[in-house]
Amino acid sequence: MFRLIALLIALSLAVPAIAGELGDDGLHKTPWMRDTFKDLTEDLDEANAEGKRLMIMVEQRGCIYCKKMHEEVFVIPEIGQYIEDNFFVVQINMFGDVEVTDFDGTVLPEKDMVKRWGALFTPSIYFFPEEVGDDVMATQAAVANMPGAFGRWTTFNMLNWVVEKGYEGDEPFQKYHARKFEAQKG
Numbered sequence: 001m002f003r004l005i006a007l008l009i010a011l012s013l014a015v016p017a018i019a020g021e022l023g024d025d026g027l028h029k030t031p032w033m034r035d036t037f038k039d040l041t042e043d044l045d046e047a048n049a050e051g052k053r054l055m056i057m058v059e060q061r062g063c064i065y066c067k068k069m070h071e072e073v074f075v076i077p078e079i080g081q082y083i084e085d086n087f088f089v090v091q092i093n094m095f096g097d098v099e100v101t102d103f104d105g106t107v108l109p110e111k112d113m114v115k116r117w118g119a120l121f122t123p124s125i126y127f128f129p130e131e132v133g134d135d136v137m138a139t140q141a142a143v144a145n146m147p148g149a150f151g152r153w154t155t156f157n158m159l160n161w162v163v164e165k166g167y168e169g170d171e172p173f174q175k176y177h178a179r180k181f182e183a184q185k186g
Helices: 002-014 040-049 064-073 077-086 110-117 152-163 173-184
Strands: 053-059 087-093 099-101 107-109 124-127 144-147
Touching (some): 040 087, 064 152, 077 152, 087 110, 144 152, 152 173
Antiparallel strands (some): 053 124, 099 107, 124 144
16 A cells, blocks of 8 residues: 555656646736736836846747647746746737737737737747847847747757847857757756
8 A cells, every 4th residue: 555655646746747727818827927017118127126037928829839838848847947036927918908018119909019029929939138228129129039839958948048148149049059958968
């Protein structure tokens, strides 16, 4: 009997954490996502005040790639914790009606802002520098963009590359990722 209980406990610990619940809008909700007024300048200021980087996630209801990220990648403890520790995450619904205020002051419903940004894939994850002028839209200000679903190491390395400000150096992300992945796959 003791062995059966020990086996059940071991199996339960081996299963990754459960992904965030689905909200009324059909999008995954996680504890590290922020519920804001979607004023990107205010969100950037708040991220900076917390010593974090602003990350915008464009997602849609029923997106199989969003589901993959939430159920297979973001639930990896190392990744989920890294996001929570280093990023201020705002979710945008690709077909939503909540108003978004872009850095340049343009105010549009989510679905129209996503069109303005030219985001065609979900998830589309945008990462921002600590300072953004008031004369640019989000996609012009972003230092990196992850369009679509990626695996554990690509995602983790992108998060680290952004935090380390790799975009300011001479090593492009793909070379950074290849270098890091060589050590990680062992």
